[in-house]
Amino acid sequence: MKPEPVLRLEGVIKEYGEEVVTRVLHGIDLTLEQGEFAALIGPSGSGKSTLLNIIGLLDRPTSGRVLLQGQDTRGLDEDSLARLRARTLGFIFQFHHLMPAFTALENVMMPALAERGWPDERMRTRALELLAQVGLKERAGAHPGQLSGGQQQRVAIARALVMSPALVLADEPTGNLDTGTSAQVFELLRHINREQRMTFLIVTHDPRMAQRCDRIIEVVDGRIVSDRREPPHSG
Structure with missing residues (x-):
């Protein structure tokens, strides 16, 4: 029996405004299976950020369904959504949003602390293992x-993985880094994807990064205009 997709969107529409209604997403259908490494591309204003916020359970669609690991999110209240988000999703942003008063280790532990309310040795061990993974x-x-910018982004990656999420959403994860550091961070994400079969959806403006993903989903004017598989890459 085939496992549930990590993510399934069915007919997702997003509108803003009441008197003047603006439709930003026009019936998006999208499925991500476990272990996929996909890029989400499109021009500014195409609806990528809105789509990412809906996938990340940070915003609700006007209509349509969002299913995470088979769980229909339509009927969930805010607390239930927050719990599902913490359990299922990891987030990596262009700006790492680390807390300056805390150490790298404490920053990595933060999502687990938010979920459980207190630190324990298992949490600390997991955070140290992840810091080791990211060097x-x-x-x-x-x-x-x-820490350097690249090191801070690697701490942010470790933080995103601490709850062992099924799906990692990376919004321009190398957009604030130089070319060499960008390549290192990308390779790190790729390694984690291959080693742990973790699903990644990466929003990027960098065509070179997109072409090194397994799948490229292109959004224009709130619609998916192409969804293509890339040939396997050796690097």
Whole structure:
């Protein structure tokens, strides 16, 4: 029996305004299976950010269905949505949003702390393992201000993975980094995807990054205009 897709959107419409209604998304259908590594591309104003917010359960569609691991999110209240989001989704942003008063280790532990309310040894061990994975175990006690931009983004990646999410949403994850560091961060995401079969959806304006993903989903004027698979990449 085939497992449930990690994500399924069915006829998702998003409108804003009451007297003057503006439709931003026009009936989006989209499925992501476990282990996919997909890019979401499109010009500014195409609806990418709105779509990402709906997938991330940060906004609700006007109509249509959003299912995460088979769970229909339509009837969930805000608390239930927040719990599902914490359990199922990891977020990586262009600006890492690390908390400057906390160490790298404490920043990585933050989603688990928010979920459970108190630190425990298992949480700390998991956070240290992730810092080791992203090559920063030796900097666990450093504060964000003591780390380079690329190191801070790697801490943010570790933080996104601490709850072992089924789906990681990465919004321009290398947009604030130089070319060399961007390549390193991309390779890190790719490695995690391959090793852990974790699903990634990466919003990017960088065509080179998009072409190195397995699938490119292009949105224009609130509609998916193309959804194509890329041939396997060796690097």
